Amino acid sequence: MNAITRIAAFQDNAPAYPEARRQRRRYRTIWVSDIHLGTRGCNAxxxxxxxxxxxxxxxxxxGDIIDGWRLxxxxxxxxxxxxxxxxxxxxAKRGTRVVxxxxxxxxxxxxxxxMTFGGIEIRRNAIHETADGRRLMVTHGDEFDTVVMCHRWLAFAGDYAYELLMRLNTVINAVRQKFDLPYWSLSKHAKHKVKNAVEFISRFEEAVAH
Structure with missing residues (x-):
């Protein structure tokens, strides 16, 4: 609650109608996740x-829009x-439905x-209907994540290493930019490797148990 209170106390310095608004691309739906506001590695x-x-x-x-663990x-x-x-x-104030x-x-x-705050709906999950009528469940998915649910200690340990990875990531991408190479996420690559290892161990444990 302390983090929520401190964030709410900040003043609004964002422009109401940025100049870029006149050139905005219009979409039916936009999805944003894993921004991790509150960390130095966030590409704000x-x-x-x-x-x-x-x-x-x-x-x-x-999900993971604000990094409460780090804050x-x-x-x-x-x-x-x-x-x-x-x-x-x-x-949200201009009429966009924000969930x-x-x-x-x-x-x-x-x-x-x-509940709804500032026009933003807060939901544990949601159902999204696509333009062609399909219904999709929208959820962050951490409850289906082996690392988060069954190896929570590893999730917390990984969070401590996250900032170091992001600092390295900044250096790596500064070099890549000089060679006109696209952005590459070191943290995403490392997280994928760790999860693969944990899932392999879990499957091995299940095989031994049976």
Whole structure:
């Protein structure tokens, strides 16, 4: 609750109607997840540029938008992170349906499921209907994650290593940019490798048990 209160106390410095609004691309639905506001590795400016150049009927914020784990240990909330929050709230005010589905890193918001704040709906999960009539369940998916549910200690240990990986990631991508190479996520690559190892161990344990 302390993190929620501190975030809510920040002033709105985001422009109401950015210049880029006149050139915005229009979509039916936009999906945003795993932003991790509150961490130094968050690519806030990239998200601000994206928000300022797009519009949609619906926006889903699918978990880990705010990194409560990190904020509890070390408070870090620059103006750019606050600008993102206000930009999203202004979308909701202009008529975009904004649905926030908390993940494991921002699980402190799950206690507000079913409520609406600043025009933003908070849900544990949601049903999205596509343009061709298909119905999809929208959820962060941490309850289906072997690492998060069965090896929670590993999830927390990984979080401690996350900031180091992101600092390395910044250096790596600075070099890649000089060679005109696209952005590459070191943390995503490492997380994928760790999860593969855990799933392999879990399957081995099941095989031995049977």
């Amino acid at each position: 400016q990239m998200l601000i540029d994206f928000l300022d150049s797009t519009d949609s009927e619906t926006m889903y914020l699918v 509890k240990r070390n408070w870090y909330w620059p103006a750019a992170h606050n600008d993102i929050v206000w930009r999203v709230m202004k979308r 926030f589905i908390p993940g494991n890193h921002d699980e402190m918001f799950r206690q507000f499921s079913g």
